[in-house]
Amino acid sequence: MSELEGVVLGILQGKQPCTAYGIRMALQDSPSSFWSASAGAIYPLLNRLEKAGLVDASVDAGDARGRRLLTLTAAGRARHRQWMLSAGSVEVASAVSDPVRSRAFFLGAMDAADRRTFVDDSLQALESFLESARQDLVIRTDSEDSWAYLAALGGVHQAEARVKWMREIRDHLYDDSVPPVDR
Amino acid sequence: MSELEGVVLGILQGKQPCTAYGIRMALQDSPSSFWSASAGAIYPLLNRLEKAGLVDASVDAGDARGRRLLTLTAAGRARHRQWMLSAGSVEVASAVSDPVRSRAFFLGAMDAADRRTFVDDSLQALESFLESARQDLVIRTDSEDSWAYLAALGGVHQAEARVKWMREIRDHLYDDSVPPVDR
DNA sequence: TGTGACATGTAATATGTTACATGATTGA
């Protein structure tokens, strides 16, 4: 069961009845750009879920576009619950990915000028991302869903931790005691 | 250019000359389980890179296994540099993924008992992950590569932020009108 | 001498990406 599948089931549970397009838009509104939320991923996925009996679809008769309103079945809810509870496994908890940190591991192979570019530019990008995470939090502030707010708050905390960390690296960079790496 | 490709080029740059197997093992040693580091991903990838002229391979004549020692070409180094500098783009900085947080957005759809299970179990998983991130940091402490140390430190900071955040959620959970479990 | 790590690779499968293609609906 893929991450995207779990997320899509979750969005559907919160918005049903809604269209595949609506799910796509909800995914796109997230500050994270981890999924492209492309039509080529969403429509085939939803059709798979429907075929597997996790999702019900009814064509909206009053809409000539063939608008399909989707809802979760009982099996779909059970599957979503199963996905949720997998958060307790260490494998899921450790399947994080941070593309900036992945790159930072190899800073030692760059020359001093590139290192500066890297740190300055990625710090700016991280600050910009933090800003969008904060905006996302504001949107959820008056929502009745305090859990979604707390989840978004976690995103802000993590974004703050990333900015702080990159500032630490910058401080280290501007410290002259570090000799250049030999190549 | 995929994340895995960039990471593999980076590992190779730091360990060359080394085998594809060595790169796999280096990937596996990371506390993050984001990549499975399976043979089915690494060997085809390295062969693609070789074909593209980013990697050079020389068969070790003294080894009957057909051990191939890999090195980066100039084009490979340039490609790696390009990947590194892409950390400055907001798209890359925002392409983070946290499977526990993804799930936390949908806590509102769970019943109280499942919510408690979710929070208690994922807190334990996050603490366990934090521990492995700390161990990874210890390994890098006496390394001459201070940058890799700083990168791993970022991993620890983020893991700490995730634990702290889940504790906040737990506090919110037990503050609620829901009667507390026996403890 | 035997076991576990080293070493390379493929096959079937699943899933995601980009780009393309089409048309309806809504509101200024």
Added chain:
DNA sequence: TCAATCATGTAACATATTACATGTCACA
């Protein structure tokens, strides 16, 4: 009426996963 948004979908392609398959090397 016209443009932006809503809405569904496919095609070619790239890439990762799991499971399988084979054999060598180092060392106790």
